[in-house]
Amino acid sequence: MTDVVRVTGLRKAFDVTRRTPGIVAVENLSFRLGKADAIGVVGESGSGKSTLARMLVGLTRPDAGTIEFDGRVREWRERGRLARLRRAKEVQMVFQDPYGSLDRRLTVETALRNVLRRHQVDSSAVGTRIAELMDSVGLESRLLASRPHQLSGGQRQRVAIAKALAVEPAVLVLDEVTSALDVSVQAQILALLTDIRARTGVSLIFVSHDLAVVGKVTDSILVMYRGQAVEQGSTADVLRRPQHPYTEMLLSSAPGPGWRPERVAELRAAFAVVHDR
Amino acid sequence: MLLSIENLHLSVRDHRILRDVSVEVAEGETVGLVGESGSGKSTTARAALRLVPPGARISGGITVCGNNMTDPAVVRQVRRTTAAMIFQDPRSVLNPVRRIGDSATERLVHVQGMARAEARTRIAELLVEVGLKDTERLLRCYPHQLSGGMLQRVVIAAALISAPRLLLADEATSALDVTTQAEVLALLRRLQQKREMGVLFITHDLHLAAAYCDRVYVMKDGSIMNHQKGSEIFANPTEPYTRALADAVPVLPERDPVEVRP
Numbered sequence: 001m002t003d004v005v006r007v008t009g010l011r012k013a014f015d016v017t018r019r020t021p022g023i024v025a026v027e028n029l030s031f032r033l034g035k036a037d038a039i040g041v042v043g044e045s046g047s048g049k050s051t052l053a054r055m056l057v058g059l060t061r062p063d064a065g066t067i068e069f070d071g072r073v074r075e076w077r078e079r080g081r082l083a084r085l086r087r088a089k090e091v092q093m094v095f096q097d098p099y100g101s102l103d104r105r106l107t108v109e110t111a112l113r114n115v116l117r118r119h120q121v122d123s124s125a126v127g128t129r130i131a132e133l134m135d136s137v138g139l140e141s142r143l144l145a146s147r148p149h150q151l152s153g154g155q156r157q158r159v160a161i162a163k164a165l166a167v168e169p170a171v172l173v174l175d176e177v178t179s180a181l182d183v184s185v186q187a188q189i190l191a192l193l194t195d196i197r198a199r200t201g202v203s204l205i206f207v208s209h210d211l212a213v214v215g216k217v218t219d220s221i222l223v224m225y226r227g228q229a230v231e232q233g234s235t236a237d238v239l240r241r242p243q244h245p246y247t248e249m250l251l252s253s254a255p256g257p258g259w260r261p262e263r264v265a266e267l268r269a270a271f272a273v274v275h276d277r
Numbered sequence: 278m279l280l281s282i283e284n285l286h287l288s289v290r291d292h293r294i295l296r297d298v299s300v301e302v303a304e305g306e307t308v309g310l311v312g313e314s315g316s317g318k319s320t321t322a323r324a325a326l327r328l329v330p331p332g333a334r335i336s337g338g339i340t341v342c343g344n345n346m347t348d349p350a351v352v353r354q355v356r357r358t359t360a361a362m363i364f365q366d367p368r369s370v371l372n373p374v375r376r377i378g379d380s381a382t383e384r385l386v387h388v389q390g391m392a393r394a395e396a397r398t399r400i401a402e403l404l405v406e407v408g409l410k411d412t413e414r415l416l417r418c419y420p421h422q423l424s425g426g427m428l429q430r431v432v433i434a435a436a437l438i439s440a441p442r443l444l445l446a447d448e449a450t451s452a453l454d455v456t457t458q459a460e461v462l463a464l465l466r467r468l469q470q471k472r473e474m475g476v477l478f479i480t481h482d483l484h485l486a487a488a489y490c491d492r493v494y495v496m497k498d499g500s501i502m503n504h505q506k507g508s509e510i511f512a513n514p515t516e517p518y519t520r521a522l523a524d525a526v527p528v529l530p531e532r533d534p535v536e537v538r539p
Contacts, residue, residue, distance in 0.1 A: 253455035264459030
């Protein structure tokens with residue numbers, strides 16, 4: 001009963017027109033996530049991982065299935081400020097491109113202040129809370145006066161994470177948050193996420209195409225292929241003893257010692273013969 | 278040497294963007310240029326074709342296939358026939374409101390003055406060569422109708438249309454899925470071997486460069502930090518920055534040996 005998130009039988013299809021059925025983006029997907037757990041969702045483009053992320057935060061409405069946060073089923077009809085505020089505390093999302101989620105006109109301080117105000121943080125406490133947030137994402141307080149264009153990619157992503165953490169959500173959904181960053185910055189952000197999880201007990205849903213990155217920050221992994229979870233298990237098991245041929249193929253596709261593109265292309269073709277329609 | 282950049286310095290106003298960069302690419306060779314954002318790897322590749330920022334001061338020698346890239350007429354000739362460039366995002370290269378066939382044959386029709394029908398036959402052959410089918414329909418498609426992997430193949434075909442000796446690939450596979458990336462790279466290698474083309478392969482992915490390229494240059498802050506054989510980068514990283522870069526990349530754990538099922 002201690003699941004923070006519980007997803008059951010989730011399905012979403014995008015119809016081309018009203019009559020012709022289109023692409024099934026997510027099909028019969030279920031998983032659960034405990035407090036302070038981190039799950040990775042991996043798959044290639046079009047596997048449905050971003051659709052899943054968007055359904056979790058309520059940006060896309062599922063066709064079927066339920067999403068529960070702390071035992072409470074998400075309703076799609078509830079409106080009003082209170083419901084919105086409660087939802088915000090349930091789950092927050094950080095995207096690949098922080099430029100897209102930060103208002104270019106606002107300084108870091110104003111952006112954080114706006115979030116805190118909206119969530120009725122005591123105005124006397126706002127200042128200290130902002131300082132705490134900056135500290136927890138490893139940004140110096142002198143950057144409070146900066147606007148997004150004055151920050152580096154890594155700093156911007158830290159601001160986006162700070163904004164998400166401002167409402168103290170139970171769950172953080174991270175959609176390809178390090179994919180646009182340099183490897184050294186990526187390593188810092190991954191370390192930061194692990195640190196934040198340990199300190200605040202927030203649960204992470206880490207969506208990425210990169211299995212090695214996912215392996216760094218999660219305890220379990222869900223591998224998606226064409227909308228379905230083809231494999232689900234502990235991170236160590238999935239990476240070391242993959243059960244599904246698709247996972248196996250993804251693992252051997254990553255460049256490393258002994259990697260040859262010709263070999264991967266052969267594997268992909270052989271896989272397509274068996275599994276693709 | 279197909280491409281030879283010698284002691285290139287490039288600065289815009291007071292900013293020094295490249296310092297003493299020397300890069301060589303021989304025929305049939307794949308040479309990697311690796312670095313983080315802002316290290317100058319794209320600037321180096323663009324400078325090879327004299328595509329430099331406005332107001333840039335440059336010094337040092339650049340030759341492509343023995344052509345000295347200082348004379349504007351020679352530069353135009355090289356860009357037209359000898360060298361081609363492909364980029365990370367095919368959608369930013371192809372005009373979204375023009376059919377793929379028009380964009381892909383642009384070089385032949387508008388630059389080289391070939392008849393449209395002939396150019397279409399040429400590009401159709403090349404599309405088959407890069408592993409695409411149903412080329413007549415493809416040529417009539419708009420970019421949004423194709424996937425990223427397909428578009429990148431189209432762009433590669435369009436780049437090869439003038440039979441270039443040198444291909445500059447700037448993060449050409451970085452936006453693709455790992456499996457699609459491998460497919461495109463396998464294709465690129467095949468085409469390269471067939472045509473004895475030299476490839477300057479720019480990437481931020483050190484693992485990829487080490488596995489795919491014959492030689493790798495590592496850049497940082499506008500300078501070449503290291504130059505090694507691809508196969509030696511991880512086995513024997515001689516230079517501290519390369520080592521740091523290699524260590525920053527998360528690696529997959531060793532897989533357990535697969536048991537043979539009876």
